[in-house]
Amino acid sequence: MAIHLQFYGKMQISQTAVLKLRPLSACSGVFGFFILFLLLPAPVIHAQEGNYKFENFGNQSVLLNGNVTGSVADLGLTYYNPARLGLIENPSFTIGGKAYEWSRYYFEDILETDKDLSSNQFGGLPATLAGTFDIKALPGHKFAYSIISKQRSDIRLRYDSGLIPVSPEVAQSTVSQSFTDLEFRDKLRDDWFGITWAYPLSESLSVGVSIFGSIYTNNGRGDILINEKLANNQVITYTNRIDFDQRTYGGQIRIGAAWKLSDLEMGVNLSLPFFAVYSSASLNYQESLSGVSGDSDFIIAENYDGLSNRRKTATGISYGVGFPWKKHKIHLNFDWYAAISSYDRIDIPEEALIYFDGNPFMETLKSVFNFGAGGEFYVSPSVNIIGSFTTDFSAAEESINLFDFVNKSAEEINLLDDIWHIAAGVDLNRPWGNIILGASYARSGSQIGTAPDIPGEGTNIQPRNISTKINYERWRFIIGFEIPLIMDKLKGLPVPIN
Known part of the structure; x- marks a missing residue:
């Protein structure tokens, strides 16, 4: 009896892998580990x-969760609203919060058992650096520079089953031992280097632009x-590896306006789509099966460099308001981002598409609306x-997601789905500057509904309700500084800094 040994998702083991082994319904070792594999946390590439x-910049702006489009007071303004630079009399040199992050991915109730699987990480995050300067030939114009780690993550997850004996009654004397090793890695980095210009049209109205290289x-x-060892001591080994790399160098432009009405501060910021100057991409795919038979064993190794690729970001509009309440200050923010229709981030050669069910590097983004609020409470x-x-x-x-390659569920799996962020901290005003101390917390989750249909003995076994x-979740702990007095020491430089 012939069966197709495959991952029941977008990636098939091989078009040639039609194995005359045994009914898959009897192969509890393979079945169990294939299903477990479907639940393992392959990183979300574009979550x-x-x-x-997901990220915020500045000091107070971090603890206010970026709800500062109309009222940003630190040099996070280079990102949130460049026009605010024209309305702040003495912007500080900013050493962005030194942040430490603890994060965890974890799976609850795997295969409807009491077992959980988790991966924890703890480490430091890069700081934001920003400052201001003048150009003597442009009196009245204000300028700032900033270095921002827009996105940065390095997630590594691994599952090692160890050598597991399989009960002869369960395996019908077919499989005696099993071993499964799964490892995934996702690395994302986007560094921005920006120059900000602002010009106050009046005491209450300013415009500004930030241009960032990315x-x-x-x-x-x-x-x-x-690996599986059969009852007759035959050993079957299956390996699969896929890795890709995408690099794009280009720019982002953010345009802002800010104004004051009595005690009310307002602002609007327009984020334009990313434009590319240089891009490159590569894809490697390796797969092998051995120990079955001379007709069924195979090796595949495909390497593709110099692939055409593209990166798109959504147009966004943010509107914010800041207003006093007694001795306190309240911040409100509303953000809208446009949709991006389906496109291929990486173009896969036609000869490579035989290994995939369509291009797995397709991305689609829907329009979203976010809102938030924050407060500075006087003590x-x-x-x-x-x-x-x-x-x-x-x-x-729809996004590049190694998890979806082997996911049979109709839903897209996005490890970072809808999130609520909360943050709290303290702003200490010292004679030489400000110290910002605080923490933020974020949590999200996604549900997997059912396992795949498993063909066996010419019939389709009903999907198994795994509901995993x-x-x-993520904690961040932040220490930041704002040091206005450093300006006096830097005015003697060739390009004076205010």
């Missing part, structure tokens, strides 16, 4: 890009190793308490 408020790199990799002349929350609805409808939940 952060579908969540527009160095973007994204690569993902998934490795699968499955004393030297202490303010800061707190905030914001929505972060996922725009991802993938969860993600």
